[in-house]
Amino acid sequence: MPNQTETPWIRKAKSVANGIRRRALELTIKRNGCYLSQALSSAEILAALYSRILNIGPSTGDPVPGPFPGVPRPGFHPLGADYNGPRQPELDRLLLSAAHYAVAVYAALVETGRMAPEGLEQFNTDGSSVEMIGGEHSPGMELTTGSFGQALSQAGGIAMARRLKEESGKVWVFMSDGEFEEGQTYEAVQALVNFELDNVAVFVDVNGQQVDGAIEEVMRIEPLASRLEGFGAKVVSVDGHNLQALEDASRTHHENRPLFILCYTDTARGVPLLQKRKPHLHFVRFKDETERQEFAGFLEGME
């Protein structure tokens, strides 16, 4: 039963978020392995971005992505960003910093009509541009960011260039919390604040998890909000599964400074079966056929 008090965009975004989870789980079962927990923690963030927050045009990418087009070279630059619409002065950009979230972005593109479901079928198959950890040739990606902590600096360069060109569009960055262990992230925050770049806004998926386990156990990064505030950034902390809270946070005024939206999330959200495997969820692969069947059964019952 749809909630009668929900606005139409929230209803739509909820279905996008559910679709992201369902498609990621489907792939995990089919391929016996995927970055599933990242899709579960970020589903609402990406749903809110693509269905409400981003001011972008329709996709100009092929509905079914072509094969890997080769690496960038003189005279040729692949543009996965085509799926985020045309590059225009007044339009926004979305830069994916944590490229391991690729599957979640691909699923979001399918759910919002920017890529055909057949595109996702190619996920992590040889010769496809729909790669497991994508690059700038992959749908929805403008940068090549599998090495963490570099997108925020690149976003700074892009935002500075757009300011020089007097473009009004905003530069949105999607980061993961693990990237706040990298020194470059703090260099970037320092520079964004130094240059007063208020055309940059960052969503951080604070899911508290990294390859070796819980961030709390591996390398503590909290208190993230006061760290960033100490640098001079504007910071808002929200429940990263609350669509309305995400949208409200995105409208925060942050004159003369970058905005960081810390989205606290759960890596098992929507698939409670995963709870028992925490905190080792960086790459979900099933132990045996029984476990795989258990998840397949759960998938059948999903919305």
Next chain:
Amino acid sequence: MMDLLRQVHERNLVRWAKDKPEVVVFSGDLTGSTEIRAFRDAYPGRFFSLGMAEQNMMSWAGGMAREGYSPFIHTFAVFLYRRALDQIEMSIAYPNLRVRMFGFLPGITTPGGVSHQAIDDIAVLRGLPNMTILETGDATDVESVLDTAHGIDGPVYVRMIRKEIPRLFPSDQPMELNKVRRIREGTDVTVITSGICTEEAMRAAAALESRGLSVEHLHATTIKPFSDPQVVESCARAKYGVVTLENHNVMGGLGTSVAELMAEHGIGKRLVKLGLFDTYAHGASREYLMKEYHLDALSLVERLEELTEERFGISEEELTAVRVSDFNSEGQLEAL
């Protein structure tokens, strides 16, 4: 006596960039040391101080290049390729962006010691796909490297010399991409040099020629790509063999490039690679270090004596008479 000029890049960059609004200059807290103070004062809107944060600076440059600007990054070479290599690879080289990295203090050109001496930059960066590597050896190279770099659709690393530098080549003969400068024609030995070593070799070659040794001398300004047919031709006809001299580790630099080219073309000649012999250096004057590490004119003469099994009777005084300058002045007193 050759001409010595000061602050060539400082003046030239301002003139050259005048009608190029897409060129922006980044400084890594070394504005005076990399000769971009005049650019900062002339075009403050195109000058960005990125501070001591090289990883961020490299990725930031990649971002601006994606938007159509051409960032000219200025800092000491070591802080580019050592400290921010992954950023150069992922934010600049892989996407093949028009970022120009000006690395100062190549090899032993600084008394700043091991932390400031870029002795393996070519070895490291040569392995990066899409990367072009240029090296300057005189005022004309320093002036014309801007046009050469600007014409390349992709990232460029430039080994820059600064302050008091000689003009070895006429100012109307700019460097050309992947083309060596042929300084002297000869048939006994082929000497291939780059950067500050070229001036040393010019002195040595002149003295050797007067003793009857026929020297072919090439000056390389493009280190990558490295496929000029002139190099192949010159190596093939050298009676005694080929000698390379570079202000860099003998592994992975000019000598290695020459070795690869000779092998690929089946040139079965001896190759003597001179440079830093797989060692780090230390802080001292450039002249002292050039002697200590055998990068100077006299060392080249001595190695050629070994190669040809002849004695030329050339003295240090004869070689140094060509250029005299006060090396103990500000070169050693500068704050690094």
